[in-house]
Amino acid sequence: MPLPVPVLPEGVDPAWLPPAAFRAIGGRRTLIRGSASLVETVHGEVAEACRRFGGRVERDGPDGGAYDLVLALGAGGLGDEGFSCVREGGTTTVTASGGRGLLYGLFHVVRLGADAFRGERAREIHRPALALRMLDHWDNVAVHPVMGQVERGYAGGSLFWDDGRARGDLERVRAYGRLLAACGINAVAVNNVNVHATEARLLTDRIGEVAEIAGALRPYGIRTHLSVSFAAPVVLGRLSTADPLDGAVRDWWAQVTRRVYEAIPDFGGYVVKADSEGQPGPFAYGRSHADGANLLAAALEPFGGTVHWRAFVYDHHQDWRDRTTDRARAAHDHFVPLDGEFAANAVLQVKHGPMDFQAREPVSPLIGAVPRTRLAVELQATQEYTGQQRHVCWLGPMWSEVLRFRPASGATVGETARGGLVAVSNAGADPFWTGHPLAQANLYTFGRLAWRPDAGPREVLGEWIALTFPGAPARLSEGLHAVLDGSWRTYEKYTAPLGVGFMVQPGHHYGPSVDGYEYSPWGTYHFADRDGVGVDRSVARGTGYAGQYGKPWSELYESPGTCPDELLLFFHHVPYGHVLKSGKTVIQHIYDTHFEGVEEVAEASRVWTGLADLVEPGRHARVAELYEEQLRCAREWRDQINSYFFRKSGVPDARGRRIH
């Protein structure tokens, strides 16, 4: 039986799957062949498109010229998720080995649109580069007194949870799964990595609620994962210890995990934030993080599950007076010695940079440094430090830079992330899913880059535009590129300069506060004084962090003369008069980029205004309002940063612009 396409609640935006995106398929004759549950999903999609556009779909009929499109299970060798696509003799044929592959093949045809049915197409084989393409939701079940329903969420409430309870309405979750499948995502963790008391119980007596979500996501090929507390045996199981080498603890996890799989046979596994920012972990028992991860891996192993063990372990009670301790070193210091000790189904999940999702960071030196460990790279789609979905900041270019970066090992980050690519989700119960309507592009881009890390981000953005605005005239498409393509660089320009990071308001992290974290215990400093600014992370004179990279990066980063401009203050403390490769001094660069950043936001806002006749009024108005806030905030950034550094350096702007 074809699975009905989910019905969007009234007022909810269809994002990159508006009905018109299915016009090319829906007006044609399609044959679907094969037997698997996801084939019913494919059938339902095509049937709905045909209902709307007058085409026809048949099931398991004979091949032949009578069909414009054949979607068939069959050929082996493509894996569960791969598919091939060819067009010959007026028929476009998608073949897959498994249901997921067929579904991805269908969405491939959707992306091709009318082009899928023109002329001939040579056979192409598509397989995801990474087997795991995952979203981590930092959603709380109960509203947290400080962090709210969704920690670092800027898109309304949670899609899964509402004030302590599971949302009854799973139709929205099904629609979410459909959107995710259409960009290639195949795993979702449904709760925050900071596991509070209510959330801990999802693992045990509330597993049924997780099973319902899993049931809603399964038809779109998405497996469900759960964030768990390392202290669960104590908190939930009333054991006196959570020591990973304790037999009773191992038994407890084994039993609990068996019950999880009874409820959710295709359960993906656990996500764990341990010994991190106050979360419990193996350190309390004198055990290593490999011991901790392997405990859960052993419980999951019989069922094919995976533990995602986060590498975000650092001292968050640092003394700002101590310049020898360097938070950036922490992940590498902690985990490199453990390489080879992790179980095969334990994945070390590493943030892409050494700090915490700043607008500019170097790639984490841990990536590429643990060859005997399965490693996943974690990105942040939710814009905690990049404008909180009130600012346009399309992260495709940043992510692409990270994924194409080649650590000393020679392989790219994308190739190194054998454990998968993960993003903290930016989606919520907001009618536009992501708060800012243009932030949908980040979610879509993440999925597509996880499928193909070497994809060109601008090409992916083009896909998103074509799907989201079907039949968009060139002026709209160009306008969207104009406001999105460079938006991350623009954001970088008007915020913290040259990779130094963390000049944000403490706590909520929105808006500037140059010294907001300067005298804090968080390990996030810029050390600006009247003579210069930046953190000396060289081996010769600083914290030695630069030496955590292999060559050539360790040598390149070691010296201010060879360090890339955009990371200069991350690696070096330099005088304001230091001349960048651009030929500008650091201080003039700060002034210039901050004036430019604001001008670029103003220009983007003008471009958006000019698109009013091409975008639905509701979407246009929302973006236009948000541009007002972005412009206000960008000016605040410009003026605070420039004033701060002018007051400190005393160097006037070479162009004589007003600095307060």
Next chain:
Amino acid sequence: MPLPVPVLPEGVDPAWLPPAAFRAIGGRRTLIRGSASLVETVHGEVAEACRRFGGRVERDGPDGGAYDLVLALGAGGLGDEGFSCVREGGTTTVTASGGRGLLYGLFHVVRLGADAFRGERAREIHRPALALRMLDHWDNVAVHPVMGQVERGYAGGSLFWDDGRARGDLERVRAYGRLLAACGINAVAVNNVNVHATEARLLTDRIGEVAEIAGALRPYGIRTHLSVSFAAPVVLGRLSTADPLDGAVRDWWAQVTRRVYEAIPDFGGYVVKADSEGQPGPFAYGRSHADGANLLAAALEPFGGTVHWRAFVYDHHQDWRDRTTDRARAAHDHFVPLDGEFAANAVLQVKHGPMDFQAREPVSPLIGAVPRTRLAVELQATQEYTGQQRHVCWLGPMWSEVLRFRPASGATVGETARGGLVAVSNAGADPFWTGHPLAQANLYTFGRLAWRPDAGPREVLGEWIALTFPGAPARLSEGLHAVLDGSWRTYEKYTAPLGVGFMVQPGHHYGPSVDGYEYSPWGTYHFADRDGVGVDRSVARGTGYAGQYGKPWSELYESPGTCPDELLLFFHHVPYGHVLKSGKTVIQHIYDTHFEGVEEVAEASRVWTGLADLVEPGRHARVAELYEEQLRCAREWRDQINSYFFRKSGVPDARGRRIH
């Protein structure tokens, strides 16, 4: 019938009324004469003392040598609150015209202790200098999501309210009233000046709860006041306006106020924070603050009530880039033009300084500048900006400086405050009443200074010590003086320097953040740059604030050469090399005071440790623990302030101490 003395709940500290404070009275023969409800309170106090210490009390008997103490209503001319005290022929006689006077006379005898019964004493007449001696409780009825149960409260919950409801147990409130009466306080406002939705209803359907509190406080001579919302006619009365010149609005307030007095016949009046930090006010209707205050004054006038109209009106959405606007000017700018327009029963309640209860501010120029207005001066006993009752900071010397200050009018502030002296209360449901046990001294000192603004604060502290630690040996008394006498100056030393203020963590205001409010909309800036620091408030070059004072202050404050050192950065922006009257440069003064401040805290902590054998263990331990936190926090202040100014100025410490 004598009124029973309130029974303290188990574990609650008796503060300055421990049973032993009544030993001298309780062991003697006392005659009480007169008829008034408060005479029953006096009778109850003496009877309880006699029960404990074996003395005798009689009522309305004949005079004669048979009595050690006579407490009698009788002589006129002393006012409702005054009393006379004389000792002749072995009898100490207190005479008062009214019940409150007799109660204050009793507590006078308690303070005298055994001295009251030695030799002869010439007749002394005691009358309060100020008719109104008031505590404003910033207590919320419902727990506010940000501010909690008590806004700026550091002493546990509220004495009156608990999570939305009135506390059932009024015995603690009675005991509170007794403590207040013993230091001379005669008025209490029972809710926060920021009147939220739940609290607004105290005025109408919840007035019965206020009446119960009033009933508990009345036997100790304390009248109850209520903070109300200027928008009450709209919020509670469903009128379409709160315009003070609207007839229906006036009628509404008249009717509501009549019902208030039906419930509480001796109700004190309203406290209003209007057009201030988001609270509603008359500006919304194009009316003046005199119009606003007079509206409520008219409603209260038939019943003898008073409206306390706060002068804390300023722009809290200021642009930090704008150096011409000066928050310090605001109260004077707003209210001087209205002098003479306020009704006789409207009191303009002015914070003692022009900003907001910083550790050091000049006296508000509004005080003394509105001779035709009844003016009350507001102090802050709750230590929002002075260590939040985790730091020892006895405010007696600061308040005394304020009260003895002579504005241009020639009279002292104490003499100018015809409308009374008000303090934001520092008391709560904490077992020690004030969180920090030594913070009790602030509450006591406030009451006594309100009674006699020209009292020497050290003498008042001596009273508090003698009452709180009856029979204290000299070593204890000297030790308490050692840790308290200079504690405000110590606090000033290790926090924001030279009167500049507001270098605190935003929001909660605890601990240092030099730039925390520097780029904010709150009007609280220090303008530190690499060359100097401070706010130019001169007439010649600055905001003109100095010109709001009459002579000699306007001249004195106008020039850095004549401005007192401790206010220099409040009035002037000076280079770090500017030489103070002390002979030190500003930057060296900053370094020196910050090192000294920490050393003084360490020394005070050592002194306290040495008193362990003389103080009950529970009290000693609590203070000792709090000293650890004070020392930690003082070091943090020292290091952040010194590092900030070293990084900015580049000037090394002349004594070569370590600055980070």
